[in-house]
Amino acid sequence: MKRRKFDMAAAPGNTARAVDERFQAATPLRKLLNKVFPDHWSFLLGEIALFSFIVLLLTGVFLTFFFEPSMTEVIYNGSYAPLRGTPMSAAYASSLDISFDVRGGLIMRQMHHWAALLFMAAIVVHMLRIFFTGAFRKPRETNWIIGSLLFWVGFLAGFTGYSLPDDGLSGTGLRIASGIMLSIPVIGSWLTSSIFGGEFPGTIIISRFFIAHVLLIPALLVALISVHLGLVFKQKHTQWPGPGRTNSNVVGERMFPRYAIKQGGFFMVVFGVIALMGGLFQINPIWLFGPYEAWVVSAASQPDWYVMFLDGSTRLMPDWEINIPIGDGYVIPPLFWPTVVLPGILVGLSTLYPFMEARYLKDYRSHNLLQRPRDVPFRTGLGAMAVTFYVILTLSGANDVIADKFHISLNAMTWAGRIGLLTLPPLAYYVTYRLCLGLQQHDREVLAHGVETGIIRRLPDGRFVEVHQPLAAPDEHGHGELGYAGWVVPKKMNRLGALGPAIRGFFYPIEKPAEAPVSPGHPPVEPRVEREEIGSGESRR
């Protein structure tokens, strides 16, 4: 019998056919490969959060191999000489070992920490993008809610992780967290005692935080992120308005190959930046803080940046204690308001915002086109108000450092924060609102009169006027008829092609320069036919 020749070239095709005959994958796969994604730099912010999360998972798994989540007291006997012989918890000792006695452990720890900070930062910036462009509107309210929950779950993940090394700084944070839980009316002491297994700090909290940090919270994060991405996929991404773009289509690139390749490259870049930060920038040097001791603290003990706004709100809160004279008397401590009630309000406001806005505008239609922030002044103003509020709280979270470095009275800083918190957000609203209106007006002006050319012409009667380049064929008054399309209005001659195309190449040109060098005085206003944009909306280079 003759042996059948194996045809190498036909192998992939045969395999693909064999797979499809069993799983009927061809049609869904083609749909996936062909799915169209719109492109804009601001759509990549959420990706940074996703990629940081992947780095968190990778480095976090490494750390679990060496971390010992136990509060058993041990005597440190590792490499770091200044702490040798100090009694400390096994958690702290193993964190020191990761930093000093595990080869490459320190960079993993620092990458994990930086990735966590980047994760939270990317979530916040991504959320601002969604808010200011109106991407949360119907049909995407669910994804907005999931996104805001992701911030808070990420907050919990960050706090539990921050507490694990059981160093002097994180122990103080834990102590404050116990105080916050204690302040909750009626159930406070029971809640705290149940979580800590008795009186603070007890001996079990690190183990409980560990399992929350490495299993429960990541599982929740993975679940929320999956639903988040699944919904983006199902509902299709929003897009900016532009030529050919409507509420019922998506204009962009097919997912494969170009879009997916760019995503892969971007992941590597984010990973690389985290690696650089983890190697070059020290973060959370726990060996300088010493083990947690309930009686030791130093000034300038700040939490991670995303917790600082709560620290700030706590510092700014006046000492308003509410006493309820029933029976033996009950207390609602001032700590309760800025640390439990305020975040509660923030969660409520942020999750309900899409519905409140829809109700206010009586707008219950689906929106797939984004809005420029200037076109919705009230929303942009509200956003500016929220950002101002948040920034003041965050700065107040470091007001002792600011007071120290700039030689300002600490009490003055507190009072400035209190007054600023009440006065600056409305001011920010007003200023932003006016800015939006001004920008709108300028867009309309350019559409009506054209772009300033920078060419001054002297009229026969001696007046000087600036020549404007109309964007459309003008009528007899020199006015164009262009309507505003919700997208960038060109305001510089360069945007109209007045600048000759750049000559590519670094040391020598690799292309022939454009044939007719264009004089700035005589810009070609007609778009050149061969380079006509069909409407990706992005710039040429």
Place this chain on the structure above:
Amino acid sequence: MSTHTARPGQEQLDVNDPGLSRFDIVREGARRDDIEIVHYEPQVAPGSKAERRLVRTVAGFFLLTGLAATAFLAIYIWWPWEYAPGRGGDKLYTPLLGVTLGVALLGIGFGILTWGKKLLPKEVSIQDRHEGVSTEDQKITGQTMLYMADELGVKRRPLLGVSLLAGLVPVGAVVAAPLVGGLISNPHKNNQMMTTGFAPQDGRKIRLIREDGRPIRPVDISAGGQITVFPGIEHGVSNLHADSPALLIHLRDVDAAESRRNNEREGHGDYMWGNFAAYSKICTHAGCPASLYEQQTNRLLCPCHQSQFLITDNAKPVFGPASRRLPQLPIEVDAEGYFVAKSDYTETVGPDFWERP
């Protein structure tokens, strides 16, 4: 396939037509998914100088990755990494790993990005969203679900529904019970929230000790000085007695007199011993140690949220978010000349809570 495939004026192509190019088939496939590739333009001409240059760039990035990754491995293996005090090569270990790893990853990242952004053709495709809701489908699904309810007959057989509910609700409680029951812990067990390590044991008063365990005589602290003290019991200097630590302050004569006057006003006339007063170090706000003592103003500052307590007036809060004074520890000197606590703190130590007396 979906019925949207055929657009007006467009025939479905026969993909088996040998005259079609591969791109024609791709475009036909996209069309069947309601995607119109309206613009498809190579960015570089095949074989052009620009293309060769870009290929060299991408290859350069990938080779840089290989180089950096190799350097990472070499450093990881051979660079002295073990911690040694002082300035040593080991201090560069982590930065070098970071730089090589970062460069390796950035190299592959920028290589891929250049490949994708510059070498692949640019395209603009338009896909329909298909958000138009089919009311007919909604109706069919709705009716199907209602029919399912009919089949189950919950309406006609109400006993089933009620009994199912009655059966399942306790099951939910069963699921929650071990968690709640296991975790719950009575905060008032042994009156733990109200007592500290300074509570006299068997009528024996507890000594004030330093962090190293030695007891303290009045002569050990000069006027204006202060020291953190702990209960002289087993594990007194540990987090097991996290609420016990106090600040023992030797006040100057004038301040001591004022302090005593204010003590007497509050009925704490005998809490001080001579010019010495001891106050809980645990902030009544959030529980941080309030440990920054300013001699000039006799204020004690908590560095966490900047509550300030005036020591000469029963450590009452004078600024910041704290609303309750620091509890005072009544002290005296025993027969051997060492400080002891006359009794436990007479007020609750630490952050406030709902049922605090």
